Amino acid sequence: MLYSLIVKDLLIQKRYVAFSLLYLLALIFAFQNMESVVFSAAATGVVYILLTTSCAYDEKNKTDIMINSLPIKRSQVVAAKYLAVYVFFLMATVGYIIFSNLLLLSGAPIKVYPMTLDSFMVGMVAVSIMTGLNLPVFFKFGFAKSRIVGFLLFFCLFFGVSYIMKVFQEWERVALDGAITKFIWSQGDVVILLLKAVALLAFIALSYGLSVKFYKNREF
Numbered sequence: 001m002l003y004s005l006i007v008k009d010l011l012i013q014k015r016y017v018a019f020s021l022l023y024l025l026a027l028i029f030a031f032q033n034m035e036s037v038v039f040s041a042a043a044t045g046v047v048y049i050l051l052t053t054s055c056a057y058d059e060k061n062k063t064d065i066m067i068n069s070l071p072i073k074r075s076q077v078v079a080a081k082y083l084a085v086y087v088f089f090l091m092a093t094v095g096y097i098i099f100s101n102l103l104l105l106s107g108a109p110i111k112v113y114p115m116t117l118d119s120f121m122v123g124m125v126a127v128s129i130m131t132g133l134n135l136p137v138f139f140k141f142g143f144a145k146s147r148i149v150g151f152l153l154f155f156c157l158f159f160g161v162s163y164i165m166k167v168f169q170e171w172e173r174v175a176l177d178g179a180i181t182k183f184i185w186s187q188g189d190v191v192i193l194l195l196k197a198v199a200l201l202a203f204i205a206l207s208y209g210l211s212v213k214f215y216k217n218r219e220f
Helices: 002-011 014-030 035-060 063-067 074-106 115-139 144-174 179-186 189-216
Strands: none
Touching: 002 014, 002 074, 002 179, 014 035, 014 074, 035 063, 035 074, 035 115, 035 144, 035 179, 063 144, 074 115
């Protein structure tokens, strides 16, 4: 059922999926002098377009009324929307890799920067923050109010990815005082990466729990 709901989010906006990929390509050209943030900003933009459009279509077509008439738990509806976000992010990642490699092979006179682990993680963090703060508003109040929140979040994150990247790299480089922190840093990059992932998952889990609570209490 989750698979079907995610596919629904893709099928109802086929034109916007194509548009978002063109947008991704355009940003590769536009951000030639911003090496560290090209992928992060592009991926955030793609996810914002597809998430906003899917929420808008759901409200316009009164999809919630139809879905809630079926034997589907509301928690599954919420879970599908969260999972769809990371499907969108994966699409943006694959698209960026394909476009950047094609441009490199073509010999076009533009600067193309490969995706790095840092840029991938910053993109994931930015997308997760945008999703984690926006979707609870959507599931409580609907698209109209969440659109305002979503735009403000996107604006801040899209133009703030360079700052997030600097913070991210600084956090990796500088260990704070204290026995616990020193112990964590002594474990190496893998442990630090896992701790970041756990913190991000905890944030998304909290957001998901709020969304489920709000959605269950909504009347359609």
